[in-house]
Amino acid sequence: MKSSVIIVGGGITGISTAENLRREGINVTLIDKIEPGDEKQTSYGNAGLLAISSIIPISSPNLWKKLPKYLFSSNSPVSIKWSYFPKLLKWLVPFMKNCSKEKFLSIVNSLNELTYDSVNQHKLLSKGTKAEKYIKTGDVKVLFKSKNDFLILEDEFNLRKKYGFNFFHLNRQEILINDPLISSNYNFALSFPNHGWLTSPSKYIKTLKDHFVDNGGKFLKDEVLNLEENFILTKDSGKLKADKIVVCAGVWSGKFLKKIDHFVNIESEKGYHIVLKNVNHMPPSPYMINDLKLAVTPMEKGLRFAGRVEFSGVDSSPSEEQFQIIRNGIRNIYPKLKWEGEEIWSGQRPSTTDSLPVLGESRKHQNLYFAFGGQHVGMTIGPKLGKITTDLIIGRKPNVSLSEFSHDRF
Numbered sequence: 340m341k342s343s344v345i346i347v348g349g350g351i352t353g354i355s356t357a358e359n360l361r362r363e364g365i366n367v368t369l370i371d372k373i374e375p376g377d378e379k380q381t382s383y384g385n386a387g388l389l390a391i392s393s394i395i396p397i398s399s400p401n402l403w404k405k406l407p408k409y410l411f412s413s414n415s416p417v418s419i420k421w422s423y424f425p426k427l428l429k430w431l432v433p434f435m436k437n438c439s440k441e442k443f444l445s446i447v448n449s450l451n452e453l454t455y456d457s458v459n460q461h462k463l464l465s466k467g468t469k470a471e472k473y474i475k476t477g478d479v480k481v482l483f484k485s486k487n488d489f490l491i492l493e494d495e496f497n498l499r500k501k502y503g504f505n506f507f508h509l510n511r512q513e514i515l516i517n518d519p520l521i522s523s524n525y526n527f528a529l530s531f532p533n534h535g536w537l538t539s540p541s542k543y544i545k546t547l548k549d550h551f552v553d554n555g556g557k558f559l560k561d562e563v564l565n566l567e568e569n570f571i572l573t574k575d576s577g578k579l580k581a582d583k584i585v586v587c588a589g590v591w592s593g594k595f596l597k598k599i600d601h602f603v604n605i606e607s608e609k610g611y612h613i614v615l616k617n618v619n620h621m622p623p624s625p626y627m628i629n630d631l632k633l634a635v636t637p638m639e640k641g642l643r644f645a646g647r648v649e650f651s652g653v654d655s656s657p658s659e660e661q662f663q664i665i666r667n668g669i670r671n672i673y674p675k676l677k678w679e680g681e682e683i684w685s686g687q688r689p690s691t692t693d694s695l696p697v698l699g700e701s702r703k704h705q706n707l708y709f710a711f712g713g714q715h716v717g718m719t720i721g722p723k724l725g726k727i728t729t730d731l732i733i734g735r736k737p738n739v740s741l742s743e744f745s746h747d748r749f
């Protein structure tokens with residue numbers, strides 16, 4: 340008889356795990372309380388960047404220097420809801436401790452293991468499915484106000500180079516060749532070749548889910564209430580049994596693990612996007628705007644501006660102020676841009692204190708696996724997390740060391 344696996348959570352991590360396991364001949368049930376690709380998922384509204392070179396965690400040794408600006412400047416890319424601050428401390432203190440040079444370099448190394456081949460991982464996942472068409476490849480550019488702004492961060496970019504992510508310098512004239520509407524605020528850029536992006540993260544996931552179901556996978560729309568070894572308890576279907584269970588519930592995974600006496604230090608980094616519809620201009624490829632920490636991605640629906648980090652707890656409502664900050668940013672980047680209508684969205688990055696996901700088998704319970712915590716690069720690494728989890732479940736040795744990702748490291 341075929342072995343069976345239940346996967347909790349149908350974001351990019353869950354669907355990647357489900358489809359990889361299905362291809363190995365396993366009887367897979369993917370469970371989510373919402374439809375995969377729904378706007379309540381973090382996987383719906385991200386910037387869509389397949390950010391293979393995003394190996395520098397926010398907890399870098401330079402963070403101490405940046406901290407006053409991050410905490411108190413009116414144009415900071417980070418904001419904290421001060422009433423939430425006391426609760427945030429249990430995450431923030433260990434997060435800051437990870438800024439030591441030694442820990443930082445080890446995190447960079449581990450992130451690279453997950454990102455470096457991620458464009459290829461997405462291509463393998465979507466090969467032969469209708470989702471292939473949502474993947475674009477090309478340059479991603481980082482825009483700076485001046486070359487000086489780049490020089491302040493040169494060490495971090497050189498570290499990326501050391502890992503094989505080469506980049507080219509562009510002056511203002513070279514930026515304008517491909518994008519004449521970029522404001523005169525931006526005078527220097529780095530161009531990173533061989534990156535990728537998705538033109539609709541939502542449709543990409545929906546299409547992968549349809550392919551999974553059309554080819555024998557099972558999707559159940561239900562809320563999972565609890566877990567046990569080989570069992571899950573759902574709201575509508577009651578107790579369901581499987582040989583193995585995988586938790587891919589994004590930022591909500593921490594709550595589950597608590598119920599089964601596992602502690603992972605995960606926090607919501609709330610992010611926001613605005614999609615401008617019917618724009619009079621689309622850049623040919625995405626940007627990362629260094630000072631604003633906003634990504635600008637040409638997508639099917641329009642031009643998406645995504646970013647912001649807000650610490651306000653997983654259950655807080657989106658804040659209108661964050662949208663206003665993005666709107667101001669848009670005017671800064673593209674003063675002459677025109678559009679008709681906007682979509683606004685907010686979602687939650689699942690972020691651990693060391694910026695690494697939780698990945699692998701439970702050390703407390705048999706037949707229980709975890710794949711969550713992709714923080715700022717969760718869309719990029721989802722297929723790789725799915726592949727590694729599949730390897731573990733079918734007994735194939737993954738080609739990545741997993742101790743750094745263990746649930747019991749916190």
Ligand SMILES: Cc1cc2nc3c(=O)[nH]c(=O)nc-3n(C[C@H](O)[C@H](O)[C@H](O)COP(=O)(O)OP(=O)(O)OC[C@H]3O[C@@H](n4cnc5c(N)ncnc54)[C@H](O)[C@@H]3O)c2cc1C
Binds near residue numbers: 352380382390588611
């Ligand atoms: C503004 C912004 C920009 C970003 N840009 C990028 C980017 O450019 N590139 C990149 O790589 N990453 C980016 N990210 C990060 C990325 O979006 C996330 O890391 C990633 O989507 C997480 O995917 P996931 O599958 O782990 O979680 P999710 O997509 O959140 O999916 C988790 C699923 O679990 C389900 N679930 C939870 N609890 C239960 C339950 N009890 N029962 C049933 N189902 C349950 C939820 O309904 C949900 O569907 C960005 C994030 C934000 C906010």
